[in-house]
Amino acid sequence: MSNSTLSYYNQNAQNFSDSTLNVDMSVLYAEFLPHVTEHGHILDAGCGSARDAAYFKKQGFTVSAFDASAELAALASSYLQQPVDVKTFQQLDCVNKYDAIWCCASLLHVPKAELPQVFLNLQTALKPNGVLYVSFKYGDTERVHNGREFTDLNENSLTHLLSHTQLKAIKQWQSVDQRPERESEVWLNALIKVVHVL
Template sequence: MTNSTLAYYNQNAKCFSDSTLNVDMSALYAEFLPLITPQGHILDAGCGSARDAAYFKQQGFIVSAFDASEQLAALASDHLQQPVEVKTFQQLADKNHYDGIWCCASLLHIPKNELPQTFLKLQNALKPNGILYVSFKYGRQERLHNGRKFTDLNESGLRALVNKYKQMQLVKYWQSVDQRPGRESEVWLNALIKKETAL
């Protein structure tokens, strides 16, 4: 994440958190959660407001969460009622630790040339047969918008990324529209990726 992107989230943490807390994510939960071991451990990576982590916790899952923004992590800790770490994807060093990792609208701030290394860290952090959910704004460019840097992905870009890793298997990918009011014209690429057992 660039300094300007991080500064945006620190400066607008409360507004951003408030704007996302009540978004209906049930359709995405319905794709992800049935694939996770009951009472399994889920990492909400780049958790923002911790809206999703809090839902997973309510469903009986063990939850961990982190965000690169110190201000967002503080708000997320309050909402989740447990500590949320301040760290980046580059600092993720867990090995075979999580049954599921949830990267909802968080990897899109990773520069494109850093995505392969980030996916390797996510693969390593998952247990065998663990599930990774990712979402990107639909497209194929890197762009700057309102002070934030975005990396957009389409299906071919996603497949090329996942295919770099023998243990990563693309289970499903699909497009969806943004659920926030007034953002219905924005399209997202969603994907579920499984970590296969060691070859």
């Protein structure tokens, strides 16, 4: 995440958290959770307000969370009622730890050139039968918007990125933003699993 993007979230943490906490994510949960081991360990990576981590916790899953923004992580920790680490995707360095990793609107701030290594980090952190959920704003450019840097992906660019890993998208689909006044924004969603090479 660039310094300008990180500064944006640190300076606007409360407003960002407030604007996302009550967004209805039930349709995405319904796609993701059937692939997660019962009572499994889910990492909410780039958790923002911890809205999703809190939901998973209520469903009986073990939850860990991190965010690159120290200000957001502090708010998330309070909401989740457990510590939230301050770190980036590039600093994710665990092995076979999680049954599932949830990257909702968080990988989109990773520069495109760094995404191949980040996907390898995610692959390594997943248990052998784990599942990864990711979402990006739909497109194929790197751009700056309101002080934040975005990497937009479409189905082809995501598939190409995953070709350098043992990860494979088992489902990709588009959805519209659930926040008020954001209905025109289209998202690329994907469920991804590790493909075992014999």
